[in-house]
Amino acid sequence: MAKQLPYMVLKEIFSRFHAAEPEPKGELEHVNAYTLVVAVALSAQATDAGVNKATRELFKIADTPEKMLALGIEGLTEHIKTIGLFRQKAKNVIKMSQILVDVYGGEVPSSRAALQSLPGVGRKTANVVLNMWWHYPAQAVDTHIFRLGNRSGIAPGKDVNVVERAIEDNVPAEYQQHAHHWMILHGRYTCVARKPKCAACIIRDLCEFEEKTL
Template sequence: MAKQLDYLTMKEIFRRFHEAEAEPKGELEHVNAFTLVVAVALSAQATDAGVNKATRSLFKVADTPEKMLALGEEGLTGHIKTIGLFRQKAKNVIKLSRILVEEYGGEVPSSRAALQSLPGVGRKTANVVLNMWFHQPAQAVDTHIFRVGNRSGIAPGKDVETVERAIEDNVPAEYQQHAHHWLILHGRYICVARKPKCGACLIRDLCSYEEKTL
């Protein structure tokens, strides 16, 4: 685990990320808050590309909790059977759709606690929805962010909540809103797990990783 980088280094890192892509976007396709919740819940232990392939047809017929309930568990399963753990995920999506209809008038709540009370929605999913839909500076730590945070010194921590707090505490305020997207994309395409592409890295000279590749 690298040591936490100092404030000026952090500010320069995120200045470079911002300069390269001022408005980074998540790669899960959605059309409203509900479809975002569903897409993120389906993405656990699956790729965004695989989820998008399944949900393109699903969201054409079920883009609200009411329509998802009308589709039913079996109908939903037919759309998402290419995604890992699809049977349990189908049960969760139907359950959360029912809760949204019965307790929230069909609307997705904007509080972390309410989101996390939904079946299949953990802290990471809640943070993605809070950030992407409700524009709160929530930090959703996935495997990419956990790796980048620890490898680079941007947000070191022994578990995801520690990394999440390190981002909240150490990333300059003006960059908090997009921090997790920059870090996810950096981890997905540059700072990859097995052989990071350090030669193409925007922050190579600022990163604490000792085993940089050529």
């Protein structure tokens, strides 16, 4: 685990991220808040590309909780059977949809506590929805962010909650909104797990990682 980078170094890192991609976007396809919640819940232990492939047709016919309930668990399962843990995820999506209809009038709530009360929605999923749909500067820490945060010194921590707090506490306020997207994309495509692409890294000179690749 690298040591926490100083504020001015973090400011330079995120300034470079911003210059390279001023408006980073999440890669999960969705058409509204509901389909975003479903897509993020389905993405646990699965790739965004795999989820998108499965949900592209699904969301054409079930883009609201009511339509998902009408499709039913068997219909939903048929659409998402290429995704890992699809049986449990299908059960969660149906249960979630029922709660959204019964408790929230078919609308997706905008509070973390309410989101986390839904089946299949953990803190990471709630933070993604808060950030991407409600534009709240929430930090959803996945494996890419956890690796990058610890490897680089951007946000070191022994678990995802500590890394989340490190981002919130240390990344300059003007970069909080897009911080997790920049970090996910950098971790997914540059600071990869096995052989990080240090030669192509725009923050190589600022990173604390000692085993930089040539």
